[in-house]
Amino acid sequence: MNGAVVMESKTNKKVFWGALASGLLALGILLVSFGLSGVAYAVPIAGVGDFYVEFDKLEGEGYQFYPKLGETSSSDAAPQGTNIIEKLTIDNLQLYKDFQVGGEWIRVKIQASKPVQISGLQHYAGLIEANAKFQNLVLEENNSTDWTKQFQQTSSTIILENAKLKTHYLFQETINMNGMKLTVEKIDKK
Amino acid sequence: MVFKKWRHTRPFFGAILTIVSGLMILWVPLNLYLSTFLPGSVAVIGLLFGGLITLLGLMSIFLPSASKALGIIVIFLSILSVIGALGGFLFGTIFGIIGGALLTAWRVVPAEEAASSPRSDAAAQPAKTG
Numbered sequence: 001m002n003g004a005v006v007m008e009s010k011t012n013k014k015v016f017w018g019a020l021a022s023g024l025l026a027l028g029i030l031l032v033s034f035g036l037s038g039v040a041y042a043v044p045i046a047g048v049g050d051f052y053v054e055f056d057k058l059e060g061e062g063y064q065f066y067p068k069l070g071e072t073s074s075s076d077a078a079p080q081g082t083n084i085i086e087k088l089t090i091d092n093l094q095l096y097k098d099f100q101v102g103g104e105w106i107r108v109k110i111q112a113s114k115p116v117q118i119s120g121l122q123h124y125a126g127l128i129e130a131n132a133k134f135q136n137l138v139l140e141e142n143n144s145t146d147w148t149k150q151f152q153q154t155s156s157t158i159i160l161e162n163a164k165l166k167t168h169y170l171f172q173e174t175i176n177m178n179g180m181k182l183t184v185e186k187i188d189k190k
Numbered sequence: 191m192v193f194k195k196w197r198h199t200r201p202f203f204g205a206i207l208t209i210v211s212g213l214m215i216l217w218v219p220l221n222l223y224l225s226t227f228l229p230g231s232v233a234v235i236g237l238l239f240g241g242l243i244t245l246l247g248l249m250s251i252f253l254p255s256a257s258k259a260l261g262i263i264v265i266f267l268s269i270l271s272v273i274g275a276l277g278g279f280l281f282g283t284i285f286g287i288i289g290g291a292l293l294t295a296w297r298v299v300p301a302e303e304a305a306s307s308p309r310s311d312a313a314a315q316p317a318k319t320g
Contacts, residue, residue, distance in 0.1 A: 009198040009298055016295035023265040023287035030269055 051097035053165040055090045060121075062086030063134070063158040068148050070124050070168060080168055083123040085158065090116045093177075098187065107187045113179035120173025123165075130163030200254035201261075204292030205247050207285050208264050212244030214282035215271045239271040243286055250293050261293030 064084040069077045093116045096109040134155040144150050219236035243264055250260045268286025 008300070009201070009296065011292060012295040012297060014295075016291050019261065019265060019291035019294040020287060023269065023291060026265075027269045027272070027283060027287065030272060 051095060051167055053163075053167050053170075054094045054096075055163055056092040056161065058088055058090045058130075058158070058160040058163060060085040060088030060158045061156065063155045065153040066148055067151060068124065078126065078168070080124045080126055081128070083121070083125060083128075085118075085121045085123075087119050088117075088121060088158075090118070105187050107185050109183045109185070111181045111183070112177045113181070116178075117176040118172045118174070120171075122169075122171040123167060124169040125165050125167050127166035128163070129165070130160040132161075133159040199298065200251055201257045201293050201296035202251070204257070204261065204289050204296055205250045207289030207292060208247030208250065209244055211264075211268060211282045211285035211289055212240050212242075212247055214240075214279075214285065215243060215268070216240030217282075218279065235273060236271060239267050240282070243267050243271070243282075247289065254296075254298075257293045257296050261290045261296075264290035264293060266290075 062085060064082075066082050068080055068082050070080045090112075093112045094109060095111075096107055099106045099108070134157065136156040138152075138154045140152055140154075142149055142152065215236065217240075219234070219240065246260050246264050246267070250257045253260070265287050268283045268290060271286070272280070272283055
């Protein structure tokens with residue numbers, strides 16, 4: 001032996017549980033405060049692919065549209081439209097996606113009974129059906145080698161009524177969903 | 191044997207958990223950025239938090255004497271990462287809190303002392319073995 005003290009690594013259990021408990025408590029407080037205000041930050045609904053968004057009325061400010069190629073659940077590159085809206089309010093929002101499980105179809109549905117407020121929306125759609133109203137609508141062509149930049153549509157406000165959107169990707173910076181309800185149900189589908 | 195000695199002189203498991211948590215937290219904003227580029231988005235915060243937590247985990251391996259302070263920062267950042275990165279779908283946050291708590295509670299004691307009195311605080315300093 002050379003006389004050196006052999007050291008051993010140890011975990012102080014009291015400190016560990018104390019730190020763990022205070023960490024979880026702080027996390028709980030943060031989540032509860034989110035829950036109370038109903039605000040979720042930076043919510044991506046990506047990778048789900050091909051789901052439907054339906055609502056009675058959408059009122060938004062700062063609308064922008066341009067075409068793009070993007071991924072869907074059945075293809076790597078399908079033509080889509082990108083919708084960017086800075087601020088919007090949606091009445092009677094319903095999001096749903098149908099899954100085939102065995103021989104049956106299951107629908108996962110998210111509903112909000114109260115108006116939903118969203119900021120920083122980015123939405124890729126394959127189909128948009130709605131009664132639309134725009135203000136200061138601009139459709140323009142740009143001379144660009146990038147085909148996604150050749151056509152652009154912008155408007156200062158957008159109002160969509162009785163809409164159905166086939167959606168491939170949805171991202172919100174913040175979303176305030178009061179009266180949210182998630183249901184999973186069996187449906188009849190031919 | 192060398193690895194075991196090396197491992198025993200630093201908060202190994204705490205650091206590994208912290209690094210895993212950092213990578214989980216990074217995954218959400220990275221995924222977002224690869225599929226879409228959103229300038230000025232809050233997802234940048236997630237990228238920053240995830241990166242910092244991974245870095246702190248690595249630092250605690252190489253600077254074991256600072257592990258108490260690093261652990262507290264890891265817990266704090268893991269909780270905040272819920273904003274902007276969804277905290278790696280909460281798993282990253284939970285792992286980060288456990289990893290941070292392990293880092294905070296880690297210390298070294300002489301082997302005999304550890305065996306005889308588990309509550310000794312006499313040598314809360316980095317080990318010098320060999």
